Amino acid sequence: MLIGFAGLGRMGRPMASHLAWSGHTVLAYDPMTTQAPERVAVAASMTELAQAQLTISMLPDGATTRAFVMNGLAAASPGHLHIVMGTVGPELVRELATGAPAEVIDAPVSGSVSMAEAGTITTMVGASPEQFETARPVLDAMTAAQFHCGPVGSGSTAKLAVNAVLAALSQGVAEGLLIAEAGGLDLATFYAVLRNSAAGAPYVGYKERAFLTPDTAEVAAPISLIRKDVGLALDLARARHLSLPASEAVLDVLDEATANGLGQQDMAQVLTALRMRNGLLPSA
Known part of the structure; x- marks a missing residue:
């Protein structure tokens, strides 16, 4: 064809x-x-x-x-x-x-x-x-x-729902890493724990390099595209009078990440954005 x-x-x-x-x-x-x-x-x-x-x-x-x-x-x-x-x-x-x-x-x-x-x-x-x-x-x-x-349209709805979960999961992993870091844990050791825990979804496993050694990991999905998808998901939710507090919180972090020049970085770099928010790294 x-x-x-x-x-x-x-x-x-x-x-x-x-x-x-x-x-x-x-x-x-x-x-x-x-x-x-x-x-x-x-x-x-x-x-x-x-x-x-x-x-x-x-x-x-x-x-x-x-x-x-x-x-x-x-x-x-x-x-x-x-x-x-x-x-x-x-x-x-x-x-x-x-x-x-x-x-x-x-x-x-x-x-x-x-x-x-x-x-x-x-x-x-x-x-x-x-x-x-x-x-x-x-x-x-x-x-x-x-x-x-x-x-028609159902595939796009499913995609937005999937990416809302992925975006929230990325932020959850980043927050877990910050908690581990604040408690003095070795992050590689903690990530091994996370990967083998009840929270160890396949995504957690294959994003390890992106979270721990971002300079050597490929950009699988940039923050800019995930921010677009979460925004579209929230548009759909608001049109149907739904409140999605986790997605709204994620969007705030993605907006900050974009404002700090991280838009073309992998979505795992919400970790960098959260470090900036908490004064652990300087903002752009």
Whole structure:
């Protein structure tokens, strides 16, 4: 199948590569780069992607995604299916599904860059049953698990809920490390305890380097993107008159982290932000 892929960032690049290696013909576009993975062709403009039977966007925000879907797919053939895989929130996805020049479903992913490279990320899909069955073989080439969460927008809702948990978990780990540090514990020893305790979720295990030796760890998910996702989750909650005190507290710390120049650092660097808040490190 000819697949158009918009967005060759840190997550999109390995995802497009998996599609190509699985046998699909991939035509990609990213305004920030002309370098594509092996077997992936580069389009001269985003409108060229509309010639494909199916397109995917893995773009950083809602405005960029809206522009691609509404403008880049203006010449798409009837029945063209577009999969929004970036995290943009359910309201925008539903808006696009009703007004775009193509069928639109959402399938945001959960996992790190290294998991995208390994093809072990998970996707949460909002689509009709028929659309899900059409998209599933394509999604299977990039992801280890595909969950049909409900109609369009449901995948984005699931992604925001997952990232609200991850953001709170990151802050919880950071606060635990500060307590251990304040009590004079060796942090590597404490982290081993944490990893093997009742709180030792898989996330705690694979984020050890990011928390303890951030200078040698890859940036799996930057604070700026997690701050965006938590903000979208709170927008959804407020629209439904829900109070989420943990997410609100997390957002305050993420805002501080961003203001202190940590926006492009891994989300584990909420630990640095909390050290700054407590006067253990100078603020920017």
